[in-house]
Amino acid sequence: MLKPEANINAKPEPTKSIGQTGSFVRDNQKSLLFIGVAILALVIGYIAYQKLYLAPREVEATNQMYVAQQDWQQKNWDKALKGSAGYPGFEQIISKYSNTKAANLAYFYSGVAYLNKGEYSKAITNLTSYRGDDIMIAAEALGSTGDAYVQKKEYDKAETYFKKAADKAQNRFLTPLYLKKLGLVYEAENNAKDALDAYKKIKSDYPESTEAQNIDTYIGRAEAKQ
Structure with a gap:
């Protein structure tokens, strides 16, 4: 039996990929909306963290650290590290105001203070923690x-x-x-x-x-x- 000839003029059937993007969006609209909201929330949260939390802490840390800086300049190493006149030393600045530029700078000051005190391992730990x-x-x-x-x-x-x-x-x-x-x-x-x-x-x-x-x-x- 002869096989029927192929119809060379027949149009190819549309592939499954056509329209899949639109279909995917429709089928996953809720999920995509949730992802978009989550990303927006992360961005807003980061900005709020920087402006409302980190920035005030930065100012406070800087204001609290100036006495320790004065002690450091006068080579009063223990006072610079531990605090004096009711103000915190560099050790407390580092622990209380972590993730601030002031705390980062306090690592340098502390490292130099420990170096001059002859506590070389502590000096190395602090100096290598500086990331300014x-x-x-x-x-x-x-x-x-x-x-x-x-x-x-x-x-x-x-x-x-x-x-x-x-x-x-x-x-x-x-x-x-x-x-x-x-x-x-x-x-x-x-x-x-x-x-x-x-x-x-x-x-x-x-x-x-x-x-x-x-x-x-x-x-x-x-x-x-x-």
């Missing part, structure tokens, strides 16, 4: 962390942080300072070659810095050790 955008403070936090590791005689870690500090600072005041400290760490590790490179960089790139004034002495010492 200020380049100078960020560089000092890294450099002070390196100082703490030097005191702990963990020279490999000190080396890492002095490198980061020098790279972060990128200025004629702090960069040569941390390059010199890096060179001293290399010498402590009996790495005269890298120490020499660090000292020569100070002489060539930062000739007007304080560190450059007697850097030839360090260069000569490193050359003699090779």
Whole structure:
């Protein structure tokens, strides 16, 4: 039996994908509406959190911290950390006003205070918790962390942080300072070659810095050790 010829003029049946989007929206209208409302609620909640909760706390924390900052500048480390004159110290600022810029800055102040008190592990914990955008403070936090590791005689870690500090600072005041400290760490590790490179960089790139004034002495010492 002959099979009937295919009708070449027959129009193809529409695929199932046509109209599926519209059908999906109709079938899931309630779910999509719920998702949209949920997203809007999250946005409004975030804005409210920033404006109505975080911003007032930021102002309050800043106002509460100025006495501790004064104590810190006067090198009254214990008062700066624990508080004085009825005002909180940096430790309380960190615990009470977490997630504020003031608390973040308090990590730096606390780290330097602990470093000067000889509590090096606490200094490292606080300094590495600082997450500020200020380049100078960020560089000092890294450099002070390196100082703490030097005191702990963990020279490999000190080396890492002095490198980061020098790279972060990128200025004629702090960069040569941390390059010199890096060179001293290399010498402590009996790495005269890298120490020499660090000292020569100070002489060539930062000739007007304080560190450059007697850097030839360090260069000569490193050359003699090779």
